[in-house]
Amino acid sequence: MFKKIVSFLNQDVANLTKENQGTETVSEISTNIHNQALAEIKVLSTIAKTLDNPNYKNPDFSFYLKIKSFFATNKEQYQGLQNSAELLALAVKAQANFLKIEQTELRYRSTKQQEYYQFVIDFLGEKFAEDKSNEASEGGAIVTKKKDNSKYSKEEFKQQIRAKLEEVKLTIKTEQGKQALEDYTESLEALAAEKEIGLKLLYLFKKFNLTDFSILRTISDMVIYLQDKNMQNMKAMQDLVVKNEEIFLKVGKIIGIPKTKENPETYGRILQYLALSKKHESSIQQFTKMMDVMKQWKNFYKTITDIREQYPPSQYQQPDEFKQEIPGLSLYQTYGEYLSIFK
Known part of the structure; x- marks a missing residue:
């Protein structure tokens, strides 16, 4: 009789637990x-x-x-x-990369070398310059917007400056001059590795004529x-x-x-x-x-x-x-x- 009572109680507890837990299946x-x-x-x-x-x-x-x-x-x-x-x-x-760029531009000033420096700045200007013709008024203030077609690409930048570097190096006679441009390019690529920010900084320094790094x-x-x-x-x-x-x-x-x-x-x-x-x-x-x-x-x-x-x-x-x-x-x-x- 005792065993039957215990069995009934256990069954009631199990049913109560099942009822509290819900009956549906996950x-x-x-x-x-x-x-x-x-x-x-x-x-x-x-x-x-x-x-x-x-x-x-x-x-x-x-x-x-x-x-x-x-x-x-x-x-x-x-x-x-x-x-x-x-x-x-x-x-x-x-800062080391910025200083290397500054020193190279000041020391190596041949026509072709300056052409290379200008090529770099023109490229950065195309990517980071604000488009003055694309101004809009927002709340009475003039907001200058970036060009829609100026999307930055690290790979494109590296490809173009390397192609230009090889073109310029063909016209430079001294190994020292060639190596200077090679080091200059490596400094640019190091800045390019910092997503968009590194090269944008270089562009802004040039834009505001702040060349004393x-x-x-x-x-x-x-x-x-x-x-x-x-x-x-x-x-x-x-x-x-x-x-x-x-x-x-x-x-x-x-x-x-x-x-x-x-x-x-x-x-x-x-x-x-x-x-x-x-x-x-x-x-x-x-x-x-x-x-x-x-x-x-x-x-x-x-x-x-x-x-x-x-x-x-x-x-x-x-x-x-x-x-x-x-x-x-x-x-x-x-x-x-x-x-x-x-x-």
Whole structure:
């Protein structure tokens, strides 16, 4: 009699559990998609955990992330400055290539060599110049638009300058002159490797007749000088800008600082960003890799959560895999807010 009672009770519990879990069955296709996404996310979470680093919790690195986020989200005083900050950061990083270009153009001045330099500038002008004939009025302001047919292509640029280089080298008698143009071309190709930004910077320097690339070295020296200083001290940044005001005003035209923001505070914020980026360079590279992994992780995470929401346990008998914890979720909760600012 006791065994029968226990059996009846167990059956009632099973029926109650089944009733609470729902009676419908999750489709096989959805289950397979869910499980595949879960398998992928396990791999990605393992990779992301190996890229996680205690340095990311360092207050100074956290401050860098906050500043980068301010630029990316156009927060208050940082509004419209992200592109300018990235342009200057690249210019300082690529200063050796800019200086090589400047020195070659100043030292090697034969007719054919100058023809080659002009060919390069004409090409960049065709790709990056604004079309004054294509102006439109938006809200009472004149907006200059870029040519629709001026799409930049790194491969096209390399192909054309190499073809022109071979043509010019045939007319140059000295090996030294030929090698100078070869080095010049390699510097151009190094700038071209930086997506569109590197060559656009060169074009802007030429456009504004700012051919003294040594100012980039001066800014680089400031960045190095700040490495052992308190970079959260904005007043110190502004004081350094004021002492080198002429340099920042010159470079401001190149990186597109609006006239309304040509002040020590604006340049101080950009200088602060450059100095922090330099200080945490190695951590930033690893953090960026982790963000790339987490972006992939997020896609699979969405697949999993969407399917689980589509088949709630109140209506469906969920497979055991639907109840598993999602690996990497704690990392996402910690760093997810930064995914959009790393590209």
